Amino acid sequence: MRIERLTPALGAELDIDLGHINAEGAQAVYDALMAHQVVFFRDQEITPEQHIALGAHFGEIDIPHPVYQNHERIPAITVLENDENRPPDTNDWHKDLTFREAPPFMSILYAKSVPETGGDTLWANMALAYDNLAPAMRAMLDPLEAVHDIGCFRNDYLGPDKNVEAMNEGVRSNGAWVHPVIGTHPVTGAKYINVNRSFTQHIVGMLRAESDRLLEYIYQHIDQPEHQVRFRWRDNSVAMWDNRVTQHYALADYLPGYRCMNRVTVNSDNRAG
Template sequence: MTVTHAGPATVLREARIPQDGMYEGRRTLRRLPEGREERPYERFGVVPQARTIGAEIKGVDLARPLGTELREELNRALLEWKVLFFRAQHLTSDQQRAFAGHWGELETNPLLATGSTEDVVRFDKRDSAAPTYENVWHADVTFRERPALGAVLQVREVPPFGGDTMWADMAAAYDDLPQEVKDRIEGARAVHDFIPGFARFYGPERLIPHQDRFPPVEHPVVRTHPETGRRMLFVNTSFTTHITEMARDESDRLLRYLFQQAHVPEFQVRFRWQPGDIAFWDNRATQHYAVNDYGSERRVAERVAIAGDRPC
């Protein structure tokens, strides 16, 4: 594009308009589903951490059993904020599992199981036997027919600096797509496979035994949230390999564009951990990224995941 001005010869050199989707001007940042009104929370305090995603919950002791009303209000907060933070809880593994169990059956993952039970995953980068599952935007286990509903992560030991975790709101990411892109992915399906996500950590001898248990699966590129009805992007760099019924080069270009939406800062929240903190996120509506910027310092975390439903 060349712009000229009348009068004395003044020519503005060619300006390239971004084509990668990283800048679209003013963004639509809608936290709630369309038509849903804000309502106050009665059983705890809520401190927003970003415009559409992430809230700290105050006044709840997760070590105590949740009553029906508290559980329902926490679920509403989860649906509205997508990731909830609870400071200084210091739960035992059993207490952490009990809290997560209020949302459904706990999920086991033979590729990750490292904790005190099959459904507890322990992350400790100083443990030479444990790979570093960091530095990539992803949603958990989308290679399953029924990916996880959500996850509860507790950090037990933190480095003196760094080691934050980030989450991206994939409903806001979908809202801000250009209409021509929305039209192009309407009804599209994509293949998800565990091998691309885990091949950077494990060799064939570790992956081959799981191929029959976890064959590639298809999910919609845009899924509808089963509780809110919100539409969300449902592709990620770890496990989404290609869009079906599309030439591979075209699929690759489109997926690169869609993957980039998780990188937009306006769709993100970033959490700085302290020992005993808990994060509880909706895996259906978010992607997350563990920031590996703490070198040889120690960071120890435990996660339990909640089994989910088939995306539609």
């Protein structure tokens, strides 16, 4: 399997047929993912059933997404379909579903239809971002914890009718969780920044103003291009990323164009020691 590294920070392009991958191939892809945090594949023809089977090589497939549209035949596939009447809300740096006790390990995103230009996705390496903090800042952040909840998903539950009861039920059913501000990767042992703009609400034990200032410092640090890779989609491209140690940002610069992606989310890492 050829591996072409894309940036010094993270990202590599692999040439393997994901629709007919075997156990040996899945292990090679996993090893590349651990080394590069996000890996990309071009010219893939995979059915929804093959998409699910691909994810099952790596761990338990997630339940249907709590907010986004799900595939009509296979609810475990999330359909991210956007145009001028359905604008995206993923144009913010985030990790997926960090309001859960155990956020998912991996996502596999398959491009069904992308605009001629625009709609790129960026990923950022949170281990590199941690390493590039000043030593005194790392020492301050290491023992801290932060509260995560559903964040701007409140808008989806409110809807155009401002249904407060539905919003409160969404907050209740999805819950919130407390995670370390700095995580440790279970496979590589790398420390990584574990807060994100979409779902992190505040740092435990701090006043809101103190927490906001510190979180904004972290977010501006993450924003540096030296931590990032940018991927230009084509139809039938696939991206697979380690949700523990990366954040991603899907550009919303293509409207009124049409963009449709299928995503499978993997909860557990079956290969982690």
